[in-house]
Amino acid sequence: MNLFRIPEPYYNNNIKIAEHFNLSEFTCPCCGRVMLDKRILDYLIEVRQRFGAPVIVTSGYRCELHNLHIGGREDSKHLVGQAVDITKRLTDDLKKFREAVIQTSWKYPIEVVYETDHYHIEVQDENP
Numbered sequence: 001m002n003l004f005r006i007p008e009p010y011y012n013n014n015i016k017i018a019e020h021f022n023l024s025e026f027t028c029p030c031c032g033r034v035m036l037d038k039r040i041l042d043y044l045i046e047v048r049q050r051f052g053a054p055v056i057v058t059s060g061y062r063c064e065l066h067n068l069h070i071g072g073r074e075d076s077k078h079l080v081g082q083a084v085d086i087t088k089r090l091t092d093d094l095k096k097f098r099e100a101v102i103q104t105s106w107k108y109p110i111e112v113v114y115e116t117d118h119y120h121i122e123v124q125d126e127n128p
């Protein structure tokens with residue numbers, strides 16, 4: 001059941017932010033707003049480099065309405081641009097993708113959570 005009227009995105013974030021990433025990939029699908037922690041971007045750039053194939057962002061920034069709509073956690077780091085969900089193309093190698101995701105995480109303040117069809121990546125609190 002659709003409880004919310006989801007407006008058309010009204011921001012245009014078609015901005016290249018790295019060789020293989022565009023800001024629009026990280027925007028909230030309902031409103032087009034975006035926040036992105038640079039540590040997430042730096043991490044993704046290295047995963048992309050190790051993997052050698054596209055890293056697909058399935059969820060980046062979420063506004064509160066969208067997070068509620070999809071049943072995200074109330075304290076989700078997607079709400080502040082400190083989390084992304086990523087996957088690979090169907091035809092690319094899963095083992096290689098997993099290795100790139102895990103090995104890169106050792107170098108960044110990043111936590112990786114495997115969620116059946118994607119990896120949830122979030123910035124670790126530096127002073128927990």
Ligand SMILES: [Zn+2]
Pocket residue numbers: 028029030031032033062063064065066
């Ligand atoms: Zn939104």
Ligand SMILES: [Zn+2]
Pocket residue numbers: 059078083084085120121
């Ligand atoms: Zn997530």
